[in-house]
Amino acid sequence: MSRPNPRRAWLVARTEFRRTWRSLRGSTRGIILLLGAGLMVPLYGLAIGGMALFGGSAVVTADPATLRLAATGVVGGLLALVTFIVLQRTIKVNGNPDAADGLLTTAPYEDILAGLLAAEAARLFAVLAVPLLALAVGLAVGTGLPVLGVVVFATTVVVATAGVLLGYAGGLGAKLVAARSEFVARHRAGIGAGSSLLFVVVWVAASGASGVQLALLRAATQSPLSWPGELLLLAVPTVAADPLAAAVAAVVLVGGLPLGGLVCLWLADRVWYVDPVQPDHDFSADERTLSDRLLQGWVSTATRVVAQKSWLRAKRAPFTVQFAITPFFFLAFQLQTVLLERTVPPTIPLFAGLASAAAAGAAFTLNPLGGEERVLPLTLTANVSGRTFVSGLVLAGALPGVVLTTLLVVGLGLAAGIGPGPLVAALATSLVATVGAPAIATATGMVFPKFERSSVGDREVVVPSGLAFGLYFLLLGVVVAPGAGTFGLVVSGFGLPFATQIVLTGGVLITLVLTAVGAGSGFLYAANRIGSYRLE
Numbered sequence: 001m002s003r004p005n006p007r008r009a010w011l012v013a014r015t016e017f018r019r020t021w022r023s024l025r026g027s028t029r030g031i032i033l034l035l036g037a038g039l040m041v042p043l044y045g046l047a048i049g050g051m052a053l054f055g056g057s058a059v060v061t062a063d064p065a066t067l068r069l070a071a072t073g074v075v076g077g078l079l080a081l082v083t084f085i086v087l088q089r090t091i092k093v094n095g096n097p098d099a100a101d102g103l104l105t106t107a108p109y110e111d112i113l114a115g116l117l118a119a120e121a122a123r124l125f126a127v128l129a130v131p132l133l134a135l136a137v138g139l140a141v142g143t144g145l146p147v148l149g150v151v152v153f154a155t156t157v158v159v160a161t162a163g164v165l166l167g168y169a170g171g172l173g174a175k176l177v178a179a180r181s182e183f184v185a186r187h188r189a190g191i192g193a194g195s196s197l198l199f200v201v202v203w204v205a206a207s208g209a210s211g212v213q214l215a216l217l218r219a220a221t222q223s224p225l226s227w228p229g230e231l232l233l234l235a236v237p238t239v240a241a242d243p244l245a246a247a248v249a250a251v252v253l254v255g256g257l258p259l260g261g262l263v264c265l266w267l268a269d270r271v272w273y274v275d276p277v278q279p280d281h282d283f284s285a286d287e288r289t290l291s292d293r294l295l296q297g298w299v300s301t302a303t304r305v306v307a308q309k310s311w312l313r314a315k316r317a318p319f320t321v322q323f324a325i326t327p328f329f330f331l332a333f334q335l336q337t338v339l340l341e342r343t344v345p346p347t348i349p350l351f352a353g354l355a356s357a358a359a360a361g362a363a364f365t366l367n368p369l370g371g372e373e374r375v376l377p378l379t380l381t382a383n384v385s386g387r388t389f390v391s392g393l394v395l396a397g398a399l400p401g402v403v404l405t406t407l408l409v410v411g412l413g414l415a416a417g418i419g420p421g422p423l424v425a426a427l428a429t430s431l432v433a434t435v436g437a438p439a440i441a442t443a444t445g446m447v448f449p450k451f452e453r454s455s456v457g458d459r460e461v462v463v464p465s466g467l468a469f470g471l472y473f474l475l476l477g478v479v480v481a482p483g484a485g486t487f488g489l490v491v492s493g494f495g496l497p498f499a500t501q502i503v504l505t506g507g508v509l510i511t512l513v514l515t516a517v518g519a520g521s522g523f524l525y526a527a528n529r530i531g532s533y534r535l536e
Contacts, residue, residue, distance in 0.1 A: 004114035008107055012097075012115020017122055019098070041130050049134030056142015064239045071229030075159055082128075082163025083170065086120060090171020094120060096272065104272060113268045117261070121164050125157075132156045148235040155231050158253050165260030172267035179276035228253060299395065302384050306392020307399070310364045320371075323463055327358035346491040349413040349423065350484060353405050353430025358476060360401025361437025365393045366472060367445045367464040368530060386531025390442050390523055397438035405434045422491050425504040429483030432512050436519035437476055443522030444472040446529045479518050483511035 024030030059067065097103050097112050104112065132153060140149025178184045184191065227249035233241035296304070314321045334348045364371070368390065409430050413423040450465040486507030490500055 004110045005108070008111035009114035009118060012103075012107070012112050013118035013122065016098075016116060016119035020119070020123060037127065041127055045130035045134040048131050049138040052135050052138025053142040056139055056144070059139065059143050059148075059236065060145075060238055064233075067233060067236065067239055068226060068229060071232045072226045075155065075228040075232070076225060078156055079159050079163045079166075082124065082160050083167040086124070086164050086167025087170045087174075089120070090168050091174050094168075095171050095175045100272060109268055109272060110265060113265060114261075117164065117168060117264065120168065121161060124160065124164060128160060132160075143236075145235060145237075148232070151235040152232055155228065155253075158257075159228065162253055162256055162260065165257060165264060169260060169263045169267060172264060172271050176267060176271050176274070179271060179274050182277045224248075300388065302388045303391045303395060306384065306389055307396040310393060310396035311400075314363070320463075321363045324359045324363035326362070327355040331355055344412060344416040346416045346418045346422070347488060349409045349416060349418065350426040350430065350487050352412055353409040353426060354433055354480060354484065356401060356405040356408055357430055357433035357437045357480075358473065360397040360405070360434050361441040361472065361476065362397075362464070362469070364396040365390075365438040365441040365445060366468055367450055367462065368393055368442055368526060369446070370450045370462045370464070386527040386529070387523075389530055390439075390527045393442060394438040394523070397441075398435050401434040401437075402431060405430045418491060421501055421504055422487060425483065425487050425490075425508055428508045429480060429487065429511055432483070432508070432515050433476065433480045436479065436515035439519035439523040439526075440475050440479070440515075441468075441472050441522075442526035444468045444475065446526045447471065475518060479514040480511055482514070483507045 024034050094116060097116060135156070136149040136153035139152055140146045224245075227242075227245040230241045230243075230246035231249055233239045234243065234246050299307075331348070331351055334345060334351050406427065409427045410423070413426060418426075445464060445468050448465045448468040448471065450468070451462060484507075486503050490504060
């Protein structure tokens, strides 16, 4: 293991940064991100600087315990945020160098890793530089203590850099586990999705409960986690900071940077040069699957084969459909109530059912042609009509969706203790949406098809376009609005001029009619387009 060559590391970092810049400028999504960052970063900087400026006088006179809580929160929150962001990016995007086969045979991996880390740090500080500088300047001017501004800026920069190394090392560690463990490699999409969802739930729960935040901060101030905050308090003359704790924190932070680099080098050597395990996918042409036994005689062979193809592909390469879990992230605020108040809100059964319905529609039908990728010419020339092909895709999403939706709605409905009438209405609305959503999605996927490949983790795959997502969710929201609206009115105890059962039944019937119209027209549109589609 040799020291990185600064020149080669700089070339790698510059190339990575240029590639990021070009990818942002070359896509609609990238332009939107650039415009959003160009607008929000200065606004956040102005807000942070303003709060630091006007709150500076309070820093000098504040209670030492309160300042210690604030300092611990700033340092700990920044470290946790940076670590999580870099960890996610390392696992999904930057854990392996681009064109690794050529790059790793022409340059030492130490130089490549140094360049990747430098590029990641440059991307991070391109976003954090303005807010951190605004915080430091605001505190310096507001408190009249220039030294405090310098200490705050230097400390936050070092903490953010430590977060980059910690997050990158964690990401490489996760990739090493996935490369060595067949179980993790086979289920890594589900593990990643579950971890991300769990993080969102915990974050929402913590951010929505000031008591939880305060309890965590107070616990942190009684542990070595508060020692980096002592560095900030040394610059406040009204607080008796602990010089020994501050010195230890400084040594750990500064000394931990090269140690973190060594850990990243050790992990990169094992991740980049390892032959990852390949889960076995045995296939028998004579094997009768569960879907064969259930659907034979009810569904044509061609339709069943299209559905089975979709399920098999999702099983072998789950990253190709992991975008379908997005609707479940909207349950985070409902789960916050469950975690904090230890009660199941009466609206969560319907929310969960509609999230399952939206996921069922998005999984296989939101990009019918683009999802075929390299086998699209074979699909178009096969002896399968457009209606049969769309029927198979709809079946692939609707069949497992109906099972999951039923389990979620019934289970959560019983846990919430809602009455039989609202429970049946929630289940009926969710099931109608689950059956109709895939057909609606096929139409939006044909209106806005996408054939370009995108990076998902360390792989290139075709995912549905953002416009198709937006139109799909809009149409699905329109068709479920009557059933969902009447259910919400009933369970919220809102006074209704008509009998509850009549209102619930009316809402479900309107949703059923709208879904039938939307799904039927969407199915016919997609089937006709696919049946007449020609490659240019």
